[in-house]
Structures are given as C-alpha cells and as structure tokens.
Amino acid sequence: MKVLKYIEPRKMEIAEMPRPEIAAGEVLVQTRACGVCATDVKTFMRGHPLIQAGTVLGHETSGVIVESKNQDWRAGDRVVVAPYAPCGACEFCQRGQFTLCAHLWDAAIAPGGFSEFIRVPGRVVQQAMFRLPDAIDFVTASLVEPLACCFHGLDALQLKCGDSLLIIGDGPMGLMQTMLARALGATPIILAGMTPERLTWGARHADRVINVAEQNLSDVVGAGMNKVMVSVGDPRVAEQALAFVGRGGAINFFAGLPRDSRVTLDPNRIHYEQITLVGTFGFAPSHFKRAMDALATLDLAGFITRTVALNELENAFADSAAFRGIKTVAVFEGN
Structure with missing residues (x-):
C-alpha cells in the first residue's frame, strides 16, 4: 500500500x-x-x-x-x-x-x-x-477528530450559556471553537486573527472579528472577558491573554508553543481575581462521540x-x- x-x-x-x-x-x-x-x-x-x-x-x-x-x-x-x-x-x-x-x-x-x-x-x-x-x-x-479536541478545550473553560468569550487565533481550530461556542450559547464571542478569508468565515458565528494586522487587540478588547481561548502557538499571545480576562474568568492555553517557550504572568492577578489557567490537548472518547453527534447539525459550508x-x-x-x-x-x- x-x-x-x-x-x-x-x-x-x-x-x-x-x-x-x-x-x-x-x-x-x-x-x-x-x-x-x-x-x-x-x-x-x-x-x-x-x-x-x-x-x-x-x-x-x-x-x-x-x-x-x-x-x-x-x-x-x-x-x-x-x-x-x-x-x-x-x-x-x-x-x-x-x-x-x-x-x-x-x-x-x-x-x-x-x-x-x-x-x-x-x-x-x-x-x-x-x-x-x-x-x-x-x-x-x-x-470529527478536531471537533472533539475543541469540545475538550471548551469544556475545560467551563463555558456556559451567556459567557463572553475571546478566541485568539483564526486557524481551523479557532474557527471550530467559534462555531461550537455559538452553539453552546456563549455571547458575545470575539474572534481575533490575521487572515481575511478565515475571519470572513468566522464572522458567521462570532459577534465581532478583529484583524490584528490592522488593529491592536488591546485597543479593542479590554479586561473583562469571562473566558479566553488561546488558539495560536505564540508565547507573546499567551502572555497577553491575562490582560483580557476578567475577575473569576478562565484562560485555556489550547495551542502548543515552540519548545522552551516562556511567558511572564502576574501571579497576583491570578490569586486575588481568582483566575483559572488551564491547558488542553486531544480528547476523550466522550468528546469524540459528541463531535460525531454534532457533525450533522453544524454549519460547515466553505x-x-x-x-x-x-x-x-x-x-x-x-x-x-x-x-x-x-x-x-x-x-x-x-x-
């Protein structure tokens, strides 16, 4: 073969x-x-x-x-x-x-x-x-497999209906997360990326898309998001994520970073504002089954x-x- x-x-x-x-x-x-x-x-x-x-x-x-x-x-x-x-x-x-x-x-x-x-x-x-x-x-x-990974990532954030969500990264996984988060009732959903074609597709599910090649994300999104998903493997973005999450919120370092990457975070914000940091990769069989069941209901055109x-x-x-x-x-x- x-x-x-x-x-x-x-x-x-x-x-x-x-x-x-x-x-x-x-x-x-x-x-x-x-x-x-x-x-x-x-x-x-x-x-x-x-x-x-x-x-x-x-x-x-x-x-x-x-x-x-x-x-x-x-x-x-x-x-x-x-x-x-x-x-x-x-x-x-x-x-x-x-x-x-x-x-x-x-x-x-x-x-x-x-x-x-x-x-x-x-x-x-x-x-x-x-x-x-x-x-x-x-x-x-x-x-189905990448959708299962996205279900795992959103579950780890404990995303609830009505939660605000910032997704940084407009690759296939970030776009899938945007679509699933909409189905799960998150609002508002903000998608940040730098590829016009992908942002156009993501706009079908996000409340707002931001092209970071044209706008500074910090100028547009302030602190206060309930949940932040880091779906791009850039340590600078991982470090920046803490600036966008609000009190009692959560961040998922979903994307892997290059070997030996280091980020600096303010531990007092994490401590006093009770911010949760998680990371996820892969999926459990239950996520794979959910993805299979959801596939026929999702708007995947294009x-x-x-x-x-x-x-x-x-x-x-x-x-x-x-x-x-x-x-x-x-x-x-x-x-």
Missing part, C-alpha cells in the same frame, strides 16, 4: 508498505479521507521532538472497513476513527483525565492516516470508532477549502503553513 512518510523538515516521501495485519478484536480500514492538522504542518515545517523520520502522519481519519475480526463490525461499514483510546485503568483514567492516560498510544491506529489502509486496535474499535450516517460524506467526517491526493500533500502542507485557505483534507481512491 502507498503511504506518505515524514523524512525530515520540509521533506515527505511516498513509499510502499505492507498492508497491516489485524488481530482478534481489530479491524482494517481503507482510508477515504484524512484531514491535515496543525501538528502535521508544524512537523513538516520544523520537525517534532516526538516524531521520528519515517513516521506516517495523519490522525483525522474516515474510511471503510475491508476486514474485521470484531463481531460487532463487518466489511463495508463506513466509519470515522479516532487515532487512539485510553486504557481506562491507569491513575489518570481513574481520575477521568483520559488524555493523560499512561498508555494512550499503546492503542493507536497504525500507520497514520496518510496511508491507504490503517489497522484499528480493539480498544479504539470499542471506544472511539463510529458508523457514519449515509448523509455524511468521508471528507466531512474527517472533521470550511474545507481544498482536497488533495496523497502525492499533493507536501505542497498542501506548505500552503497551510502560509495560511492559504482554511482546511485541507487528503482524499483517497474510491472516495
């Missing part, structure tokens, strides 16, 4: 690999679509400390089961697949902190989603693989701006890094 391997920063390579063999309880899925994630783009542009040369990237995956050794699933089932599932037994899982599971990646799809076939471990099959309704196509289904074949992904990564378009999805034969 064909796969796309990460070789080194700014270099990917189409390669041949044997089709995965599956064990009892597992299924083999023919990939039909896999979304391009910011982590994929960052790895392509500058490498990643946890990703080795030869790794097949991609984790926003949908497809068709072609072989099953699980009695609840059969060949021909259309599915969306989470990239991992928690063990349920470690100390973190016992506390409900599933994304910190000590064995999270012991049950992961193999290889990554930028391949023609993936092996889905039994734990993922049981917890975080769902049948697709006929009305949902494979490309749209690839959005969100996916480009679909590409496997051999076009290297150029697509570079375009995404240059903020061209909103969301790119790789599609495979038969989609």
Whole structure:
C-alpha cells in the first residue's frame, strides 16, 4: 500500500508498505479521507521532538472497513476513527483525565492516516470508532477528530450559556471553537486573527472579528472577558491573554508553543481575581462521540477549502503553513 512518510523538515516521501495485519478484536480500514492538522504542518515545517523520520502522519481519519475480526463490525461499514483510546485503568483514567492516560498510544491506529489502509486496535474499535450516517460524506467526517479536541478545550473553560468569550487565533481550530461556542450559547464571542478569508468565515458565528494586522487587540478588547481561548502557538499571545480576562474568568492555553517557550504572568492577578489557567490537548472518547453527534447539525459550508491526493500533500502542507485557505483534507481512491 502507498503511504506518505515524514523524512525530515520540509521533506515527505511516498513509499510502499505492507498492508497491516489485524488481530482478534481489530479491524482494517481503507482510508477515504484524512484531514491535515496543525501538528502535521508544524512537523513538516520544523520537525517534532516526538516524531521520528519515517513516521506516517495523519490522525483525522474516515474510511471503510475491508476486514474485521470484531463481531460487532463487518466489511463495508463506513466509519470515522479516532487515532487512539485510553486504557481506562491507569491513575489518570481513574481520575477521568483520559488524555493523560499512561498508555494512550499503546492503542493507536497504525500507520497514520496518510496511508491507504490503517489497522484499528480493539480498544479504539470499542471506544472511539463510529458508523457514519449515509448523509455524511468521508471528507466531512474527517472533521470529527478536531471537533472533539475543541469540545475538550471548551469544556475545560467551563463555558456556559451567556459567557463572553475571546478566541485568539483564526486557524481551523479557532474557527471550530467559534462555531461550537455559538452553539453552546456563549455571547458575545470575539474572534481575533490575521487572515481575511478565515475571519470572513468566522464572522458567521462570532459577534465581532478583529484583524490584528490592522488593529491592536488591546485597543479593542479590554479586561473583562469571562473566558479566553488561546488558539495560536505564540508565547507573546499567551502572555497577553491575562490582560483580557476578567475577575473569576478562565484562560485555556489550547495551542502548543515552540519548545522552551516562556511567558511572564502576574501571579497576583491570578490569586486575588481568582483566575483559572488551564491547558488542553486531544480528547476523550466522550468528546469524540459528541463531535460525531454534532457533525450533522453544524454549519460547515466553505470550511474545507481544498482536497488533495496523497502525492499533493507536501505542497498542501506548505500552503497551510502560509495560511492559504482554511482546511485541507487528503482524499483517497474510491472516495
């Protein structure tokens, strides 16, 4: 089967690999679509400390089961697949902190989603693989995984109906958070970014959008927001976030920062104004299920701006890094 391997920063390579063999309880899925994630783009542009040369990237995956050794699933089932599932037994899982599971990646799809076939471990099959309704196509289904991450981030903020929310960052995740926050009843929602095409899409769900290339965010948004979501990996923005949150509010450092990043925060504001700082990554199976259930109800028109074949992904990564378009999805034969 064909796969796309990460070789080194700014270099990917189409390669041949044997089709995965599956064990009892597992299924083999023919990939039909896999979304391009910011982590994929960052790895392509500058490498990643946890990703080795030869790794097949991609984790926003949908497809068709072609072989099953699980009695609840059969060949021909259309599915969306989470990239991992928690063990349920470690100390973190016992506390409900599933994304910190000590064995999270012991049950992961193999290889990554930028391949023609993936092996889905039994734990993922049981917890975080769902049948697709006929009305949902494979490309749209690839959005379930990032939506699940956004649900996790908003939950950590304890976002409530009527909360004011500032989202800093107009990448795909920031736009999804804007859309979900509107559905959850947040108001007003302010979206800050610097890409006109993305801000135009975000304006469908935000009460106000601010282009930070044209306006100073501090001049427009004062302190007093109930919740602040930092969805751009810039330490300067993370440091600035405290200036926008009000008493009793919360900030989520949702986006990862470059290695060795440091920020300076006023601990007295956090202490006396009882401000909550959280960070989130990934999702629990419950978030994945919520995202699957919500998918058909969301206004996603125009969100996916480009679909590409496997051999076009290297150029697509570079375009995404240059903020061209909103969301790119790789599609495979038969989609």
